[in-house]
Amino acid sequence: MTPSGPSSNVTPSRRIAEDLRAAIKAGHLAPGEKLPSERTLAERYGAARNTAREAIRLLAEEGLVTARHGSGVFVRESQRLLRFGSDRYARAHRETGLTPFRLEAKRQGMEARIEVAAITRERPPQDIAERLAVPTDEASVLHRENHYFADDEPVQVVSTYLRWDEAQDTPLTQPRTGKDGIYGRLEELGHIMTRVRDEITARMPTPAEAAVLDLPSGVPVIEVLHTSLDQDGEPFEVSRYVHRADRTGLLYELPVE
Template identity: 40%
Template sequence: MLGLGTVDRSDGRPPYRQIAGLLREQIALGRLAPGEKLPSEAELIAHFGVARMTVRQAVQELRGEGLVVAEHGKGVFVRSAPPVRRLASDRFARRHREQGKSAFLAEAEASGHTASVDQIRVTNEPASAEIARRLRLSDDDSNVVVRYRRYLADGRPVEIATSYIPAAIAAGTGIAEVNTGPGGIYARIEDAGHRLAHFTEEISARMPTPDERRALEIGAGVPVMTLLRTAYDTNEVPVEFCDTVKVAHAYLLEYDVLAR
């Protein structure tokens, strides 16, 4: 079966880890190609001579790593979606907004994916001390419009994001609505008279929280990247702070940095 090899009973590793390793090797070598279905549970049980639970543990390990996905009633498949290429020097280009595209829509399409967004929630609430600090809000004017949403590429969740926009900027615009209109949040910020000038980003990596795992539909062993972004207008006024959690294996971050 695909030259999978056998379980070595003298190996100190548990059989399920050996099986996961053999399948992982086939995926890395391309013998199990993106989108290809893994051998069935029954086939793997017969080939390796192990219990059903052992096979399930092996497959679960691969699912936790993001290498395979299970489709109900169909089987387990090698993950087919290539990474979304996030080109930082281009994703916020004004031409995308002028074409009615949000940053995620532009980068997903450029990577060959169909982009969508769901689970949108919009609230108006007092800013926390940290959000107020980042947006330089005064105690007398510290309300923010909070926009939570989940982004999908080809129907699979790849990112969740929460944006905080000063209520004074968002008031009377599509930012306070579920549907912001063409071009997304940044187009509405510019419509409100705040021409965007630059962004700062802080990136780190960690394991997801239980809520994040559920929203992103990933296993406990799949890491995420966190990206904290602040947008500034031409007067150096912070106009949005965004806290983003990305499925690590779903993204490739690309930066074009000038040598000054």
């Protein structure tokens, strides 16, 4: 890798970043390979070390490199992608005895793990309250927060909200909800899922989400706000899925009416 020619329209840090980016894209710097040190880059480009540091920061924000404390900066390894399809709530999948996440992980040869982070009664956020038609000024929902791992790597945080007046005094308040999970218990309460609505956005993570998902700098999240509707068209469960955007894809196959 040799420095490119100077350009009056490009700052020194961006010129260094452009050269490193090109080397990564071309495979001259392979996944897992260590980048030259800040000192080496500064000497190579006749620049200050803080200029080289800024160039590396730019690459980290793009998700191209990651820093390992005490070891250096490395080209990020390509990640296997978990794809969640529009059929993930199909009743036929329940016959496998696996949750949608465990089934998807198994299909791709990954080991799934789910940690129940919290189960609390609380006041709902405004968007959740609107979809469940519950008040925001009282503890009207049960909130279940789970953290999901594939091959021990964190890939998503799921916050599920249920009406408290339905969930109280049921297994829904416990870490283990029994056969068929929460949807099995909700069916027992009279809610059979017949339709879903997913609202999908991309954004940068909150500090708490970045910590749980162990996100490298610059990697966004995909948020899916999922609403389950029953046989009467009534919303009965809302879940906020926060996915690592570098590890997750969404696949929807829908009829055209």
